[in-house]
Every structure is written in C-alpha cells, then in structure tokens.
Amino acid sequence: MSGTARTIGGAILLALRLATAGLFIWAATVKLSDPVAFATSINGFKILPHHHGMLQPLAFMVPWTELVCAAALVVGFWGRSAALVLGGMLAIFAVAVVSVILRPDISVECGCFGKFTLLCPPGEADWCNVIQNGILIALALPVMIWGPGLFSWDRWAEHRCRMARLDDAEKAS
C-alpha cells in the first residue's frame, strides 16, 4: 500500500473511531446521569431472571464499559479490542430488542440513549432499533477488521517497538 493510500485509510479509520466513540460517550453519559431510568429500562426487557439482584450493578457496568471502550477508541489504544467489545454490546442489545419484538406482551423503550433517540423515533423498541444497532456495528466493523489505523496509540507503540528492535539488531551486529 502506498503512503498516500495508507494516510487516507488511517484518516478514514480515525473518523470512524471518533464517530463511534462520540456516540458511545454520549450514550454512556446519558445513562450514568440517570441510572434509575436505565435500570428501569433494563428491567422492562424482562431478560434477567427474577430475584437476580443484578439490575443495579448492570445499570453501571453497561455505561462504564461503553465509556472505557469509547475512550480507548478515541486514542486508538487497543483499538481493535475496544471496537470488538462495543460491537459485541451492540449485537447483544440488538438481540434483546428482537426478543422484545417477538414477545408481544412486552412494550419497552430502547433506553439505548436514555430519553434521547438517535435514528429511530421515540417510543417502543422496534425493528428500527435493530437496524440502528446494525448501522453502529457497521461503523465499528472496519476498526475490528483493520485495527485503529495509522493515527493511533497502537500504531505508535508498534512503531516504537519496531524501532527498538532495529536498534537492538544494529547493536548486536
């Protein structure tokens, strides 16, 4: 790959990383600012077993995972892993929404972005939320496949390692 192509690829990956991270930082902040609403939302999905006692820890764990992985994506630190976690979470959310759609006795709002919405109109979780999650997974997918790209901590660390190895090899010879 030429230098120009690598730079353009890196810029695209950086844009995707920042877009994905921005969305998740927003989502996490909204959830952490009102953990009660998010806990109520999780409970509405009726996925957790009864008497589990996990509702409150989950109401904090989900947004904190979003926040930590989004921060990692911004700087490109363990970028592929961060994108993988966020993609996995989106897939789990999508499955949860599908399970609600398939159970007509349940009506619950997505709660993905607190009281705000991204692409879907406010109201009950439906196929629009599944498609929305698919689009967000598509945003994170290139980083999962190709890594965080040129403009990232990972690439800088890799470069430093390579240079150190070359120095060692030179000294040894």
Added chain:
Amino acid sequence: MSWGGNTIARSLALVTVATGAAFVHWGFRPIVTTLAPPKQDEPSDVKAPPVPDSDEPVPFNPNTLGTEIRTEDAYQLWLGGMTTFIDARPQHEYVEGHIPFAFLVPPDSLADGRLGDMMELGGVFPETRVVVYCEGGNCDASHLVALNLQDMGFTKIHIDVDGYPSWAKAGYEIETGPDAVLGELP
C-alpha cells in the same frame, strides 16, 4: 497487528477495567441512596394510630421512620390507614397474595404510565405517605418504583425491605386476586 488471542484478552481487560470502575461508582453512589429521606408530616397531620389487641399502647410515630423500614413498621402504617401500599412484584405473585388495598405497580409497568393511573384512579397524591414492597432480599423492584415516585414529587416514601414474604409469615392480613382499582396489567 492481527486478530487472535491477544485481541480477546485485551477485550476482556477493557471489560474488567470498566467493571471495576462501575463497582466503585456503584459503591460510592448506589441507586438506593439517591432516595431522599421521607419528609415529616405537619404537626397537625400526626395521628396516634390505633393499636388493637394490645394491653399497653405502643407509641408509634410515622415521622420517626427512615426510608427503609421493617415489616412491623409497615404493618403499623397499614393499621393507621393513611398510607398507600404499592406492590412492585410481578402480577402473578400479586394475584396469589398481597397486602390488602395495595396497588400493583411492577417496574415493567412504569413505562406504561401505571403510576399516573394510580394517582388518577386511586386518588393518590404526592403528599401521600407510601410504602413500596417487593419480595425482600435482593429484589430491586421496590427501589426502582420508589425512585420513580420520587421523580413524580412524592416525598414520604418508605421501602419495606423485608418484603411480602415477611408480611405473610408474620400472619398479617392478606388478600388475593387482581388489583381491584387499576385492574390487570396489559
């Protein structure tokens, strides 16, 4: 860099860090503690509750109660007759047995405006003293409902932390069947 065990291990490390942060956050600011202590009644509002079947009257003052109360105190409030009880358990458990006159408001029904229905149909106002209960133990439902009540302006909220099993075990009055006022959940 390529896909492999390294990526998975790093993913797990990120989740572990996030989980640690979440538990620290939860430990410092659990949802339960965001519930304000119940507001005291105005002096004229305080009434001595009737204490039947007792030789010596036991002084009971609702104003001394904190947010989390035991079943004995909940029973005293119930006897006083000025308190609204809210059952935050699933409907099928409510139908099998509940505290008499308690409204059925499981957390799943909050999004459907069940609390609004309770205020409208049940004539319950934010000034009302309320006791919320679920199964006791680890159940979060009563706290969730209580927090939603607080958001609606209720200021005298108690949570019976022992829950319905303790009430039933103590031999206090119970009734069965669906919610007579709000009806069954959709």
